[in-house]
Amino acid sequence: MMVYKWIDVGAPLTPEQEAELDALSKMSDDDIVFDEDCPPQTEEQLKQFKRVNPRRKEKAVG
Numbered sequence: 001m002m003v004y005k006w007i008d009v010g011a012p013l014t015p016e017q018e019a020e021l022d023a024l025s026k027m028s029d030d031d032i033v034f035d036e037d038c039p040p041q042t043e044e045q046l047k048q049f050k051r052v053n054p055r056r057k058e059k060a061v062g
Contacts, residue, residue: 013021034040
């Protein structure tokens, strides 16, 4: 069975969403928990990351 969920990206954030984003913005890199599935990246590995999609020339509406 497939479940579909429509997200209205133009809708205002709920108080719960705002609280979660606020908490995330206050986290430091030291709060990240690395494990064998998600090890920390070296500076050289981070330099190899490339953007998958091109930047938009204009902001998205909404």
